[in-house]
Amino acid sequence: MSLAFNARQKLDLPVKSDSQRLPDYLLQQERVVGAMLDPKKLTPLGPNRFRYEVTSFKVFQLQVNPVVTIEVVNTQSQIHMYVTESHLDGLGLVDDFVLTLDARLKATSEGLDGEALLGVTVSQPPLLKLIPPRILESTGESILNGILLGIKARVGQQLVKDFEDWCNKQN
Numbered sequence: 001m002s003l004a005f006n007a008r009q010k011l012d013l014p015v016k017s018d019s020q021r022l023p024d025y026l027l028q029q030e031r032v033v034g035a036m037l038d039p040k041k042l043t044p045l046g047p048n049r050f051r052y053e054v055t056s057f058k059v060f061q062l063q064v065n066p067v068v069t070i071e072v073v074n075t076q077s078q079i080h081m082y083v084t085e086s087h088l089d090g091l092g093l094v095d096d097f098v099l100t101l102d103a104r105l106k107a108t109s110e111g112l113d114g115e116a117l118l119g120v121t122v123s124q125p126p127l128l129k130l131i132p133p134r135i136l137e138s139t140g141e142s143i144l145n146g147i148l149l150g151i152k153a154r155v156g157q158q159l160v161k162d163f164e165d166w167c168n169k170q171n
Helices: 019-026 029-036 133-170
Strands: 002-014 042-046 049-053 057-059 062-075 078-089 098-107 111-123
Touching (some): 002 133, 029 062
Antiparallel strands (some): 078 098, 098 111
16 A cells, blocks of 8 residues: 655745846756755765755654756756656665655745745555554654755755855855
8 A cells, every 4th residue: 555645834034235147046956956955965976966965864763865866957946846757765665665755945036936846656555554544644644744844944045045155156
């Protein structure tokens, strides 16, 4: 039986100074992705592609270590990130793990506007067969919400600080 769960998070972040420079800043893909995610777990794979080791977590005594390949695309005043590949490191019990991410961050005249959808589809591991699927799904949704809230906090702090540093270096 497959389990599926997801989480969505919205962002409306005012940027007080230099907001007119946000579209140019969002073109700095490696810098922006590194400020949004943990740069120690991020590896550039080439133009517009990154490998990211998602923060590991424990689910009912199982240590879960997702690894994803993220594709990044810039369009007018916007950066779009999505997962093209995903797998679990160190958990040989699951072959059909799929992690999806669809995240957009757009520069507006007031600051940054964004939305992220994070989802997982996976079969129920044999070690967890006794736990009802709804409990596993609600636990998964809680974990995904925690991951998105962590990214949202980084955007609100680290990305804005990095944007200010970038503006200062451009002057």
